[in-house]
Structure formats: C-alpha cells, structure tokens
Amino acid sequence: MTWVCPHCKRTFASEAQFHSHDVVDLEGHFAGRPPELGAAFNKLVASLPSDVRLDPLKTAIILAARTTFSFVIVRAARLSVGIFLDRPLDSPRVSKVDQISSRKIANVVEVYGPGDIDHELRSWLLEAYRLRSGPPVADSGSERSSPQAGHALVAPTADGARRARRRA
Numbered sequence: 664m665t666w667v668c669p670h671c672k673r674t675f676a677s678e679a680q681f682h683s684h685d686v687v688d689l690e691g692h693f694a695g696r697p698p699e700l701g702a703a704f705n706k707l708v709a710s711l712p713s714d715v716r717l718d719p720l721k722t723a724i725i726l727a728a729r730t731t732f733s734f735v736i737v738r739a740a741r742l743s744v745g746i747f748l749d750r751p752l753d754s755p756r757v758s759k760v761d762q763i764s765s766r767k768i769a770n771v772v773e774v775y776g777p778g779d780i781d782h783e784l785r786s787w788l789l790e791a792y793r794l795r796s797g798p799p800v801a802d803s804g805s806e807r808s809s810p811q812a813g814h815a816l817v818a819p820t821a822d823g824a825r826r827a828r829r830r831a
C-alpha cells in the first residue's frame with residue numbers, strides 16, 4: 664500500500680508519514696550554481712537503481728526507496744550528501760554524523776564535482792538504499808511501495824535561472 668499526500672502529491676510507504684509539503688522544482692536547486700554540481704548530481708542519480716524516487720523539497724532533494732535513504736543539499740559550491748545508514752562511517756570524507764534514532768544515522772559527505780561520485784560513495788549510497796528498500800522493519804506496518812517514475816535528471820537551463828531570479 665502506498666499513500667499519496669493530497670497536499671504535495673508525494674508518494675509515501677504509509678499514511679501520515681511526517682514530511683514537508685514544500686516541494687519545489689528540481690532544476691531550481693541548481694539554478695545559478697556551478698555546472699559541476701548539476702553534473703555531480705546527475706552522476707550520483709545515474710549510479711543508483713532506477714526505482715529511486717527524487718523528491719525536491721525547498722531545502723533538500725530527497726532520495727527515497729521504500730523510505731528516504733539519502734538527501735542532497737545544494738550549497739554555493741558543493742553538495743552536502745546525507746546518507747542514512749545504521750552505523751557511523753569512519754572516513755575523513757564524512758563531514759558530519761547525526762544520530763537520528765538508534766538505527767538511523769545520517770552521514771554527510773561533501774561533493775564538489777562529478778569526480779567525488781566514486782566507487783566508495785556509491786557503495787555507501789547503495790548500502791543505504793538496501794536498508795530502506797526491503798520490507799518494513801517492525802516500526803511500520805505498510806507494504807513495499809511500487810517503483811515510481813524514473814530519473815528526472817537535472818539539465819540546468821536559462822529557464823531555471825529565470826525562476827531562481829524571480830524567487831530572489
């Protein structure tokens with residue numbers, strides 16, 4: 664069973680899952696940013712299974728399997744990539760570790776360009792994807808969601824830049 668929020672039209676594994684309704688256009692996140700960041704994001708998404716859902720919120724782009732396994736925050740000159748695992752990563756690449764709950768730990772890795780989307784980062788993302796794509800673990804009674812639409816890749820455009828200026 665999946666549930667579509669009537670306010671923001673995002674799809675969730677279960678009803679009343681806490682989330683933000685504040686959805687924005689994916690390209691808006693990359694408007695006015697260095698093109699390496701859009702290229703890095705495209706490479707990151709392309710390296711993941713095709714059933715990954717992208718939910719662009721105002722502050723972050725959410726990557727979800729059955730539930731959220733990663734988020735990307737587009738900053739001025741880098742992407743902060745959050746990876747939800749059940750363990751802290753012991754690596755100098757991890758800039759921040761946030762214990763969300765006993766089995767959910769956000770490991771944040773900074774990405775400056777496509778070169779940072781390497782085998783190691785991909786293996787962490789796939790580990791997070793697998794943790795959040797299997798059958799629900801005790802805390803939720805819902806079934807696995809069906810695959811959603813495929814990848815919406817970012818192509819920074821003049822249109823995106825116009826939208827960003829309007830918002831500013």
Ligand SMILES: [Zn+2]
Nearest residue numbers: 668670671684
């Ligand atoms: Zn909503």
